[in-house]
Amino acid sequence: MSEPMVKAEEVRKRFGRLEVLTGVSMEVQPGEVVCMLGPSGSGKSTFLRCINHLEKIDSGRLSVDGELVGYRQAGDKIYELRDADVCRERSEIGMVFQRFNLFGHMTAMENVIEAPIRVKKVKKNEAARRAKELLERVGLADKLDSYPAQLSGGQQQRVAIARALAMEPKLMLFDEPTSALDPELVGDVLDVMRQLAKDGMTMIVVTHEMGFAREAADRLVMMCDGAIIEEGTPEHFFVAPTHERTKQFLSKIL
Amino acid sequence: MESAPATPDTAPSPVRPEEIKAIPVRHPGRWGAAAIVLLFAAVLGQSLATNPRFQWDIVRHYFVSSRVLHGLVVTLELTAISMAIGIVLGIVLAVMRLSPNPLVSGASWLYIWLFRGTPVLVQILLWYNISALYPRLTLGIPFGPGFAHLNAGSLITPFVAGMLALGLNEGAYMAEIVRAGIISVEEGQTEAAQSLGMTRLQTIYRIVLPQAMRVIIPPTGNETISMLKTTSLVSVIATTDLLYSVQLIYSVNYRTIPLLTVASIWYLIVTTVLSIGQYYLERYFGRGASRDLPETPLQRLRRNLWSLRRGTVEAPGASAEGR
Numbered sequence: 001m002s003e004p005m006v007k008a009e010e011v012r013k014r015f016g017r018l019e020v021l022t023g024v025s026m027e028v029q030p031g032e033v034v035c036m037l038g039p040s041g042s043g044k045s046t047f048l049r050c051i052n053h054l055e056k057i058d059s060g061r062l063s064v065d066g067e068l069v070g071y072r073q074a075g076d077k078i079y080e081l082r083d084a085d086v087c088r089e090r091s092e093i094g095m096v097f098q099r100f101n102l103f104g105h106m107t108a109m110e111n112v113i114e115a116p117i118r119v120k121k122v123k124k125n126e127a128a129r130r131a132k133e134l135l136e137r138v139g140l141a142d143k144l145d146s147y148p149a150q151l152s153g154g155q156q157q158r159v160a161i162a163r164a165l166a167m168e169p170k171l172m173l174f175d176e177p178t179s180a181l182d183p184e185l186v187g188d189v190l191d192v193m194r195q196l197a198k199d200g201m202t203m204i205v206v207t208h209e210m211g212f213a214r215e216a217a218d219r220l221v222m223m224c225d226g227a228i229i230e231e232g233t234p235e236h237f238f239v240a241p242t243h244e245r246t247k248q249f250l251s252k253i254l
Numbered sequence: 255m256e257s258a259p260a261t262p263d264t265a266p267s268p269v270r271p272e273e274i275k276a277i278p279v280r281h282p283g284r285w286g287a288a289a290i291v292l293l294f295a296a297v298l299g300q301s302l303a304t305n306p307r308f309q310w311d312i313v314r315h316y317f318v319s320s321r322v323l324h325g326l327v328v329t330l331e332l333t334a335i336s337m338a339i340g341i342v343l344g345i346v347l348a349v350m351r352l353s354p355n356p357l358v359s360g361a362s363w364l365y366i367w368l369f370r371g372t373p374v375l376v377q378i379l380l381w382y383n384i385s386a387l388y389p390r391l392t393l394g395i396p397f398g399p400g401f402a403h404l405n406a407g408s409l410i411t412p413f414v415a416g417m418l419a420l421g422l423n424e425g426a427y428m429a430e431i432v433r434a435g436i437i438s439v440e441e442g443q444t445e446a447a448q449s450l451g452m453t454r455l456q457t458i459y460r461i462v463l464p465q466a467m468r469v470i471i472p473p474t475g476n477e478t479i480s481m482l483k484t485t486s487l488v489s490v491i492a493t494t495d496l497l498y499s500v501q502l503i504y505s506v507n508y509r510t511i512p513l514l515t516v517a518s519i520w521y522l523i524v525t526t527v528l529s530i531g532q533y534y535l536e537r538y539f540g541r542g543a544s545r546d547l548p549e550t551p552l553q554r555l556r557r558n559l560w561s562l563r564r565g566t567v568e569a570p571g572a573s574a575e576g577r
Contacts, residue, residue: 052449083453091451101446105464105541115450118460147541160446167450 003066005030005171005202011060013046020046022226033197035213036206038223044206048173052093053086091119094164098176100156102148108159109144112166134162138192154185158192174205208253222246312512325499326520332485337478339421344428351433369426375487377423381415382491416488431473435466467539475532479525496520
């Protein structure tokens with residue numbers, strides 16, 4: 001098998017006295033879709049944020065596409081990366097947030113073209129052409145000039161996905177992308193994600209949408225108290241979960 | 255729920271949905287208050303028009319005299335330059351204040367403490383007399399050789415002293431305003447920008463500051479208007495601003511009241527223009543913050559006149575369609 005897209009070995013992270021990640025080890029292969037489940041506070045979001053260095057890890061090794069996240073190894077010494085290099089690493093990883101975090105002072109179009117123009121130095125009309133395609137793909141061809149406040153939550157989240165895709169990432173991270181949405185708006189966002197999965201994007205999705213997990217995920221990961229306690233195929237999880245905590249959790253959300 | 259289709263009661267209700275034509279509640283209190291206001295206005299108007307000591311002809315004569323207009327230009331220049339210094343300094347100090355480096359943020363804190371803690375009038379006098387403290391200003395390497403030597407007395411003219419004092423003082427206040435603006439922008443905006451690979455500087459200039467402007471602009475407009483009037487303090491160091499110009503005139507001809515009236519009217523005119531400018535700036539930076547842009551005063555006037563004719567005054571935005 002080729003090199004994993006994401007490789008985590010014994011990743012630990014603490015906030016003050018609270019240890020949020022107590023040793024997470026996992027691998028995600030290119031093209032794989034992994035859904036992370038677990039009760040709130042179990043460290044799913046923190047782990048996701050570590051992958052694109054929004055949080056620094058305290059110990060362990062975390063690499064994306066063979067490159068350490070936030071660090072560089074030469075011999076047996078580890079160097080912290082310069083800001084510019086951290087930015088480059090981040091630019092190759094797309095992230096979608098629970099609260100969308102669209103830039104409020106920019107239209108949908110401007111939100112999507114901002115990073116390609118500023119970070120990848122793409123020509124403006126080229127970026128705009130691509131943005132139009134992406135916004136069409138997420139079903140928002142008629143909302144190019146709308147500001148985030150003029151869009152529904154579901155529409156905002158789809159713009160946010162288009163914004164992340166505009167950087168042509170090799171990995172997409174979704175941090176509870178549908179948790180802040182009204183129930184009837186969830187479907188549109190999940191449709192876009194399902195299509196993305198079908199197109200072969202490598203995705204790590206923190207979600208409570210079990211329908212999506214069952215259908216689109218190659219693998220499910222259950223986190224509890226900062227560690228992975230069980231992983232397997234969707235069938236495994238829905239038919240015969242082994243860990244007591246997993247059974248308990250699934251019985252509550254299914 | 256296919257087995258038991260819901261059958262909502264769709265029978266026409268007996269009451270037809272007609273527009274309600276009720277007799278409005280009377281408000282005698284409002285009419286009474288309005289009458290009192292009108293009475294006061296009449297008294298004031300009568301006094302303004304008939305008290306000869308206002309000397310409106312003198313006011314008219316000096317209103318556009320060259321000395322007054324020159325003073326007005328000096329006041330406007332001082333206001334503009336001091337605010338420019340204040341805003342630039344304010345942004346720098348605010349960013350310093352939020353720096354993780356304790357020496358850098360401490361320096362910003364100290365500056366704000368010092369310049370906010372002393373009266374601006376004292377600062378004006380100090381700058382005016384700076385040559386007593388540093389008779390010669392030297393441009394060069396600290397503790398090393400100097401390249402240029404300047405005579406402080408000739409460099410710090412009253413205008414420069416006023417400009418420095420007002421600008422440096424304003425910087426301290428603007429720093430707090432800018433800092434509040436930056437803090438008001440959600441953390442998620444920074445994270446989203448970072449996750450796209452934008453640098454710290456790009457994030458501040460492209461994402462955070464434009465959104466902070468919505469919070470920064472209103473108090474900055476306030477500061478500008480306040481600055482316009484604070485510049486009159488430079489009259490104590492003989493800078494021929496608007497106030498000092500009229501003072502010079504009335505010290506000769508003793509027409510004190512009409513000349514102070516001239517100055518007041520000019521201050522009011524400039525303040526009005528600034529307020530209008532502030533409104534449109536706010537409107538520009540508020541884009542995207544709400545679903546509809548706020549109305550311009552002209553649009554609001556038109557709407558109010560229209561609804562007044564129909565006997566109802568709508569709340570702004572009530573007429574705007576929901577998304």
